[in-house]
Amino acid sequence: MTRLLETQGLTAHYGDFQALFGIDMTIDAGETVAIIGSNGAGKSTFLRALTGLRPTAGQSVQFDGQSIAGLPAYRIHKLGLAMVPEGRRLFPSLTVEENLLIGAAGGRKGPWSLKSIYDLFPDLVAKKHNPGTALSGGQQQMVAIGRALMSNPKLVLCDEISLGLAPKIIKDIYQAVPQIRANGTSVLVVEQDVGQALAVATRVYCFMEGRVSLTGTPASLTRSQIAQAYFGLTEEAH
Amino acid sequence: MVWINAVLQGVLLGGLYALFAAGLSLMFGVMRFVNIAHGDFIVVGAYLILTFVISWGLNPIIGVALVLILMAAAGYLNQRFVLNRVLGKDILPPILVTFGLSIIVQNGLLELFSADSRKLPTGTWETSSLALTDQIAVGLLPFLMFLTAVGVIAAMQFVFYRSALGRMLRATSDDPEIVPLMGGNNARIFAIATALASLVVGIAGIWLAMKTNFDPAAGPARLLFAFEAVIIGGLGNIWGTLLGGIILGVAQTVGAQIDAGYQILAGHLVFLLLLVLRPKGLLPKVSH
Ligand SMILES: Nc1ncnc2c1ncn2[C@@H]1O[C@H](COP(=O)(O)OP(=O)(O)O)[C@@H](O)[C@H]1O
Numbered sequence: 001m002t003r004l005l006e007t008q009g010l011t012a013h014y015g016d017f018q019a020l021f022g023i024d025m026t027i028d029a030g031e032t033v034a035i036i037g038s039n040g041a042g043k044s045t046f047l048r049a050l051t052g053l054r055p056t057a058g059q060s061v062q063f064d065g066q067s068i069a070g071l072p073a074y075r076i077h078k079l080g081l082a083m084v085p086e087g088r089r090l091f092p093s094l095t096v097e098e099n100l101l102i103g104a105a106g107g108r109k110g111p112w113s114l115k116s117i118y119d120l121f122p123d124l125v126a127k128k129h130n131p132g133t134a135l136s137g138g139q140q141q142m143v144a145i146g147r148a149l150m151s152n153p154k155l156v157l158c159d160e161i162s163l164g165l166a167p168k169i170i171k172d173i174y175q176a177v178p179q180i181r182a183n184g185t186s187v188l189v190v191e192q193d194v195g196q197a198l199a200v201a202t203r204v205y206c207f208m209e210g211r212v213s214l215t216g217t218p219a220s221l222t223r224s225q226i227a228q229a230y231f232g233l234t235e236e237a238h
Numbered sequence: 239m240v241w242i243n244a245v246l247q248g249v250l251l252g253g254l255y256a257l258f259a260a261g262l263s264l265m266f267g268v269m270r271f272v273n274i275a276h277g278d279f280i281v282v283g284a285y286l287i288l289t290f291v292i293s294w295g296l297n298p299i300i301g302v303a304l305v306l307i308l309m310a311a312a313g314y315l316n317q318r319f320v321l322n323r324v325l326g327k328d329i330l331p332p333i334l335v336t337f338g339l340s341i342i343v344q345n346g347l348l349e350l351f352s353a354d355s356r357k358l359p360t361g362t363w364e365t366s367s368l369a370l371t372d373q374i375a376v377g378l379l380p381f382l383m384f385l386t387a388v389g390v391i392a393a394m395q396f397v398f399y400r401s402a403l404g405r406m407l408r409a410t411s412d413d414p415e416i417v418p419l420m421g422g423n424n425a426r427i428f429a430i431a432t433a434l435a436s437l438v439v440g441i442a443g444i445w446l447a448m449k450t451n452f453d454p455a456a457g458p459a460r461l462l463f464a465f466e467a468v469i470i471g472g473l474g475n476i477w478g479t480l481l482g483g484i485i486l487g488v489a490q491t492v493g494a495q496i497d498a499g500y501q502i503l504a505g506h507l508v509f510l511l512l513l514v515l516r517p518k519g520l521l522p523k524v525s526h
C-alpha cells in the first residue's frame with residue numbers, strides 16, 4: 001500500500017478562532033475514508049486546509065510523496081487532489097458540460113473524460129446543455145462530483161454529498177463510489193449520516209470540536225463508541 | 239433625408255463608443271471591477287499610435303501592432319502587480335487606486351505631449367466615402383470604425399462563450415473562491431482578462447486618434463461614454479455594449495441635428511431616460 005496522504009498535527013484558524021487542533025490522518029492509495037462528526041466539528045475546514053483554500057504554510061501535509069503545505073490551491077489541484085465542495089458550488093453561467101470541462105482545466109491525463117462521466121451518471125446526458133444550476137439537487141451533485149473527477153485526481157474529497165437529498169438519490173450517488181475507486185481514484189467522504197459513512201468506508205475518522213475523537217475500521221467500532229465520539233456523551237447520558 | 243443621415247452617422251459613431259465600452263465591460267464582467275482610468279488608457283493608446291506613426295515615422299501596420307502589444311502587456315502587468323493587490327470584497331480601494339492612476343496618466347501625458355489638441359491624419363480615408371444611395375453616403379473612416387467595433391465585439395463574444403479561456407473567465411466571474419479547485423490561478427486569470435481588455439482599449443485609442451481631436455484631458459469624457467454604453471446595453475451582455483454604443487451615438491447625432499449645441503447633452507438625456515425606464519439595461523445578462 002502506498003501512502004497517499006498524511007497530515008501530522010494539522011491546525012487551522014479563522015482569525016483568532018481555532019477550528020482544528022492537531023489532526024493526524026493517513027490515507028493509503030485505494031482506500032475510501034470517511035470523516036463523520038457533528039456540525040461545526042471542523043470537517044470542511046480540514047478539507048479546505050488539504051486543498052489549499054485555508055493556509056497551511058509550515059505545517060506537515062504530505063500528498064503523494066511530497067509536501068503540499070502552503071502551496072496555492074491551484075497547484076495542489078494539479079498534483080491530483082480534487083474536491084467536491086460543500087453545497088456543490090456549480091458555476092451558474094456554465095452549462096452542465098462546461099462545468100464538467102472546466103474540471104479538466106488542470107490538464108491531468110487519466111481515465112476520466114466527458115464520456116466516462118456520462119457513463120457514470122447517465123442522467124446528465126440529456127441535461128448537458130442546461131445551465132448547471134437548473135438541475136435537481138441530485139443531478140447537481142452528480143455534476144459537482146463529475147467536475148472533480150474530470151481532473152483525474154489521485155484523491156477526491158467529497159464534502160457532504162448527501163446533504164439535502166432524498167434517500168433514493170443518495171443511494172444512486174453512493175453507487176458511484178466503487179466505480180470511482182475502480183478507476184484508481186481514492187475517496188475521502190465527509191458525512192453526517194453515520195450509517196452511510198460506515199457502509200461506504202474502509203476506515204472512519206470521527207471529528208469533534210476540531211480534534212479526532214475516534215478512528216478505526218467500520219467493523220471494529222461499536223455504536224456506543226461512535227455515539228460518544230460524535231456527541232461527546234456516553235450513551236447513558238442520553 | 240438629413241435625419242436619416244444623422245441616424246446613420248450616429249450608428250457609425252456608436253461603433254467608437256462600443257469600442258470605448260468593450261474593455262470596461264469585460265473587466266467589470268470578470269472582476270466586478272471598475273477602472274476609473276479606462277478613458278485615460280484609451281488616450282494613452284491614441285498618443286502611442288501618434289508617436290509611432292507621426293513622430294517616429296513607422297509603418298502604420300507596425301505602429302498598430304506595437305500599440306496593441308504594448309497595451310496588452312501593460313494591462314497584464316498593471317493587473318498582476320498593482321490592481322490585484324487592491325481587489326477584494328471592498329469595491330472602494332480599486333476605485334481609489336484607478337482614480338489615482340487616472341490623474342497620474344493625465345499629468346504624465348500633459349508633461350510629455352503638452353495640452354495641444356492632436357489628431358492622427360489618415361490621408362485619403364478621411365475624404366473617401368461610400369455612396370449607399372444617390373442621396374446618402376457614409377465616410378470610409380466611420381464605416382471602417384464601425385466594422386472594427388462589430389469585429390471586436392464578435393471576437394470577444396467568441397472568446398467568452400466558445401473557448402476554454404472564456405469558460406474560465408465566466409467561472410471566475412461566478413465564483414472566484416473555488417476556481418483554484420479547478421486548477422485556475424485567480425491572479426493570472428484576472429491579469430489575462432485585463433490584458434484582453436487593454437488590447438481592446440488600444441484599438442479604441444487608435445480609432446480615437448483617427449476620428450477626433452484629443453488631448454491629455456480627453457480621458458474622463460471617454461470613460462463617461464463607455465459607462466453609458468455599457469449600462470444602456472445591459473451589464474454582462476457583450477452585444478448589448480454595441481447596442482448601447484449605437485443608441486448613445488444616434489442620440490448625439492440626432493441631438494446635434496436639432497441644434498449643434500445639443501450633441502453631448504442629448505446623449506446624456508437618453509442615457510438618463512433609459513436608466514429610469516430600464517435600469518438593468520436593454521439586453522439581459524446572458525448566462526451561457
Ligand atoms: N469562514 C469562517 N469564518 C469563521 N469561522 C468559521 C468559518 N468557517 C467555519 N468556521 C467555524 O469553524 C468551525 C468548523 O467549521 P466547519 O469546518 O465548517 O465544520 P463542519 O464542516 O464540520 O460542519 C465551526 O465552529 C465554524 O463556525
Ligand SMILES: [Mg+2]
Pocket residue numbers: 043044045086159160
Ligand atoms: Mg461542513
